[in-house]
Structure formats: C-alpha cells, structure tokens
Amino acid sequence: MQATKTPVLEAVNISKSYGEKQVLADVSFSAEEGEFVCIVGPSGTGKTTLLRTLSALGTANSGEVRVNGTAITRPPAEVSVVFQDYSRSLMPWMRVGKNIELPLRRYKLSPAERATRVTEALRDVGLEHAKDLYPWEMSGGMQQRAAIARSLAYRPQVLIMDEPFASVDAQTRADLEDLMLDIRARLGVTIVLVTHDIEEAVYLGDKVIVLSGRPASVSATVDVPLGRTRDQISTKSRPDYLELRAKIHAMIMQSPSSVSG
Amino acid sequence: MSSRLARLLVPALLPLILILAWWYASAGGSSIFFPPLSQILERFQELWLFALVPEHVVPSLQSILWGLGISIVLGVGLGVLLGLNGYVATAVNPVLQFLRYLPAVALLPLAIQLIGIGQEMRVTIIVLGALWPILLNTIDGVRGISPGLVDVARSNRLRPFDWIFRVVIPSASPQIFAGIRASLAVSVILMFASELLGASRGIGYFILEAQRQFSLPEMWSGMILLGIIGYALNVVLMAIEYFALAWHRKARI
Numbered sequence: 001m002q003a004t005k006t007p008v009l010e011a012v013n014i015s016k017s018y019g020e021k022q023v024l025a026d027v028s029f030s031a032e033e034g035e036f037v038c039i040v041g042p043s044g045t046g047k048t049t050l051l052r053t054l055s056a057l058g059t060a061n062s063g064e065v066r067v068n069g070t071a072i073t074r075p076p077a078e079v080s081v082v083f084q085d086y087s088r089s090l091m092p093w094m095r096v097g098k099n100i101e102l103p104l105r106r107y108k109l110s111p112a113e114r115a116t117r118v119t120e121a122l123r124d125v126g127l128e129h130a131k132d133l134y135p136w137e138m139s140g141g142m143q144q145r146a147a148i149a150r151s152l153a154y155r156p157q158v159l160i161m162d163e164p165f166a167s168v169d170a171q172t173r174a175d176l177e178d179l180m181l182d183i184r185a186r187l188g189v190t191i192v193l194v195t196h197d198i199e200e201a202v203y204l205g206d207k208v209i210v211l212s213g214r215p216a217s218v219s220a221t222v223d224v225p226l227g228r229t230r231d232q233i234s235t236k237s238r239p240d241y242l243e244l245r246a247k248i249h250a251m252i253m254q255s256p257s258s259v260s261g
Numbered sequence: 262m263s264s265r266l267a268r269l270l271v272p273a274l275l276p277l278i279l280i281l282a283w284w285y286a287s288a289g290g291s292s293i294f295f296p297p298l299s300q301i302l303e304r305f306q307e308l309w310l311f312a313l314v315p316e317h318v319v320p321s322l323q324s325i326l327w328g329l330g331i332s333i334v335l336g337v338g339l340g341v342l343l344g345l346n347g348y349v350a351t352a353v354n355p356v357l358q359f360l361r362y363l364p365a366v367a368l369l370p371l372a373i374q375l376i377g378i379g380q381e382m383r384v385t386i387i388v389l390g391a392l393w394p395i396l397l398n399t400i401d402g403v404r405g406i407s408p409g410l411v412d413v414a415r416s417n418r419l420r421p422f423d424w425i426f427r428v429v430i431p432s433a434s435p436q437i438f439a440g441i442r443a444s445l446a447v448s449v450i451l452m453f454a455s456e457l458l459g460a461s462r463g464i465g466y467f468i469l470e471a472q473r474q475f476s477l478p479e480m481w482s483g484m485i486l487l488g489i490i491g492y493a494l495n496v497v498l499m500a501i502e503y504f505a506l507a508w509h510r511k512a513r514i
Binding site for chain 1: 428
C-alpha cells in the first residue's frame with residue numbers, strides 16, 4: 001500500500017493479438033515488493049499469453065512490462081518463472097541437485113557457494129533429501145517443489161507462476177499453496193500467480209486481478225484483507241473470505257467470456 | 262531366476278543350432294569352397310589368437326574408430342547447428358538426403374585417386390558414409406526438443422554453452438544414439454570395402470588375399486572374424502547407450 005514506491009513488476013497497457021484475434025486488451029496491474037498477486041480468469045482468457053509477456057518469453061503488440069521501473073525486452077534476472085507442466089520443466093537426465101544448479105552456472109560462484117545455494121533452495125521447499133534423485137523418481141508434487149527450488153536458487157525478486165498446481169492432487173495442492181505463502185513470508189519474494197481457481201486466488205493473494213472478456217482485460221482489482229498468515233481451514237471458513245470468493249465468482253460469471261464459452 | 266536364465270539361453274539357442282548344423286554339414290564335405298568348420302576354426306585359432314591381430318585387426322579397428330569418431334563429432338556438431346536453425350535445416354535437407362543415399366563406396370575410386378590408399382583414405386570413406394545417419398538423426402532430435410524446455414532455458418537465462426551441452430544434446434541423445442548405431446553398421450561395411458580396394462593390411466585385404474591364394478579356410482576365418490568384430494562393436498555401443506540413456510529408459514516407465 002505504498003503508492004510512492006516503484007512496483008517490482010508492472011504491466012502497462014499490454015495488448016496482444018494473434019493475427020486477427022486479439023487476446024489481451026490494455027492489461028495493466030502492478031505488484032509491490034513482497035506482494036502475492038493472483039491473476040484469475042476462466043480458461044482461455046489469455047492468462048498464459050499474459051504470463052509469457054510478463055516474463056518476456058513472448059512479446060506484446062503494445063504496452064510494456066517494467067521490472068523495478070525499467071521496461072524489459074528479454075527475460076530478466078530479477079524474474080523467474082515456474083511453469084505449469086513440471087514434468088516437462090525439469091531435465092530428466094539430471095538429478096534434482098543438478099537441475100537446480102543449472103541456471104546458477106552463468107553466475108560467478110565458487111563450487112562451494114553453488115552447492116550451498118542448491119542446498120538452501122532444496123531446504124526452502126522441503127526437499128533436503130531429494131538432491132540425488134532424478135525427477136522421474138519423484139511424485140508430481142515433489143517435481144513442482146524442485147522446479148520452485150530451481151527458481152529460488154538464483155534469488156529472483158519476482159516469481160511468476162503459471163497454474164503451478166493445476167495437475168497435482170488436492171492435498172498436494174494445499175501443501176504447495178502453503179509452501180508458497182511460507183516462501184513469500186520467509187524470503188520476501190514477490191509472487192505473481194496465474195490461476196483459474198478463484199478459491200486458490202483468494203486464499204493466496206494479497207490482491208486478486210480479475211481477468212475477463214474477449215479480448216481479456218482487467219475487470220477488477222480486488223484487495224484481499226485477510227492478513228498475511230493464512231490457514232487452509234480457518235481462513236477458508238472466514239465470512240470475509242467467503243464473501244470475496246463469491247464476489248469474484250460473480251464478476252467472472254457476468255463477464256461475456258463465460259457466455260461465449 | 263529361471264526367467265533370467267531363459268532370457269540368456271533363448272537368444273543363444275539359434276546360433277548354437279546353426280553352428281552345429283554347419284559343423285556337421287561341412288564335416289565330411291569334399292567341396293573346397295566349403296571346408297569343414299573344424300578346419301576353419303583351427304585356422305582361426307592359429308591366425309587370430311593373436312598372431313595376425315597387430316597386422317590386420319588393429320588397422321581395421323583404427324579405421325572404424327577414427328571414422329566413427331570423426332563422424333560423431335562432425336554429425337553432432339553440424340546437427341546441433343542445423344537443428345537449432347530450422348530454416349537452414351529445411352534448406353539443406355534435400356542435399357543431405359541426396360548425399361545420404363549416394364553410396365559412399367561409389368566415392369572409393371575418387372578417394373583413392375585423390376588421397377591414395379593410405380589409412381586417411383579409408384577413414385575419409387567411412388566418414389563420408391557414416392556421417393549422414395548421425396547428422397540427420399541429430400537434426401531430428403534437436404528440432405524435436407520440447408518447447409517447454411526452450412522456455413525453461415530462456416527464462417532461466419542459461420548460457421549458450423549450458424543450453425547446448427546440458428539441454429539440447431542430452432535431449433536429442435536418444436536419436437543421436439540411434440544414428441550412431443546405424444553409422445556403426447555403415448562403418449564396418451565401408452572399412453571392409455575400402456580395404457578390398459585400397460590397402461595392404463586389414464581384414465578386408467586379408468580376406469581378399471586368402472581368396473586369391475585359394476586359402477579358403479583362411480578366407481572363412483577372416484569372414485567369421487569380421488562378423489565377430491561387428492557384433493562386438495555393437496555390443497560395446499549398446500552398453501554405452503544402456504548407461505548413457507538410463508534416464509530415458511527409466512523416465513518412461
């Protein structure tokens with residue numbers, strides 16, 4: 001809520017078309033340092049396109065993405081992406097420790113420093129014991145934790161996550177959600193999480209950006225005043241949580257995108 | 262335990278039957294073209310364990326190893342370059358396909374003319390034939406890399422070196438190995454053919470000489486040796502592949 005501070009990540013009037021088809025129209029929002037921002041919208045609203053633009057993996061037709069106030073044109077060191085498809089995001093020919101180390105190789109770190117970073121990152125996600133496993137020896141939840149560790153190891157300011165928990169079971173999903181809250185609290189990293197799950201967005205976010213329409217634009221930015229400590233059971237039974245959830249649900253239902261299917 | 266034993270025995274069964282059949286069929290034979298197997302094996306032991314190994318086996322193996330080695334380095338190197346530049350690969354593809362189907366043995370006379378009959382010529386001929394399967398498979402493997410991995414590499418800002426050696430090549434390695442296996446077979450053929458035409462040492466030369474001197478048991482022993490060498494090289498390659506691609510085998514289970 002510090003309006004004077006430069007946001008860590010800022011999307012300014014992003015528009016994107018694929019040929020004739022416009023996907024994003026004037027999408028703007030910002031994320032402050034340490035903020036947990038959830039972008040929620042129904043499937044097919046261009047969430048992935050937005051994410052690719054935010055991480056400079058894709059380019060917008062107009063508008064810009066700023067990191068600490070500077071427009072980016074290529075993937076910046078301050079931003080790391082955790083992809084939805086964890087099974088294709090880790091290298092199956094490398095053990096988990098090597099996977100995490102891979103992005104660190106470009107930095108001038110001594111082997112000892114590198115090893116420390118890997119160990120720390122594994123500890124941050126609760127995978128201390130998994131350093132020497134191959135990705136395919138682990139469950140989906142563990143693989144996604146390893147992918148998160150790889151992102152954390154080079155200490156980005158912003159973590160962008162694309163439906164990161166879409167393909168794990170409910171219990172694992174809850175664990176991973178709490179892990180992300182914990183990581184934000186401990187490491188102070190800014191998290192921008194894209195999801196179609198309203199419940200998840202309200203549970204995790206300090207702020208929920210509602211994306212709707214075709215082409216998609218930001219139909220609302222909803223603050224989530226639930227405090228930074230959340231709990232799967234008590235938070236999710238609070239009246240204000242339920243109210244917010246219903247409110248955002250109504251916004252998405254009203255939007256033309258869900259009508260046109 | 263019994264199933265493991267069976268797995269070892271079953272593949273050995275047919276070769277054993279064939280050897281026995283050969284043994285008895287040739288035992289009393291009077292044809293000088295098909296000497297008794299016992300005689301061939303006797304000669305085999307005299308010649309190849311290990312009297313003539315330095316003179317004839319070593320140069321042949323050297324040709325194969327050099328030829329295959331150079332083919333792997335060139336094929337993987339060029340294959341990665343072409344595979345990462347899709348348009349270039351599309352542009353050169355017709356030429357590659359042409360060269361691939363041009364039998365390298367057809368280049369032998371030219372190679373002998375240009376390079377002479379030394380080992381360089383034989384290695385060159387092997388490379389000219391063995392390069393293509395590796396090159397084409399590498400291009401295929403590199404182009405087939407998952408777009409997800411490309412995103413991961415870009416967003417993690419991997420160095421080009423790490424991108425190529427730790428992501429692209431390992432990712433393409435199953436296809437690369439398939440190419441190397443095909444190239445090995447080609448290498449053995451070309452080693453032999455080039456020794457028939459232009460050599461004074463080597464297994465191919467030996468077999469041809471034995472035939473010319475009508476030493477048919479010797480000739481047969483050379484042919485058996487050639488088969489054993491090809492088979493052994495393949496076993497070595499499969500063993501390397503078994504370990505190098507363990508991740509690939511296990512990741513799919």
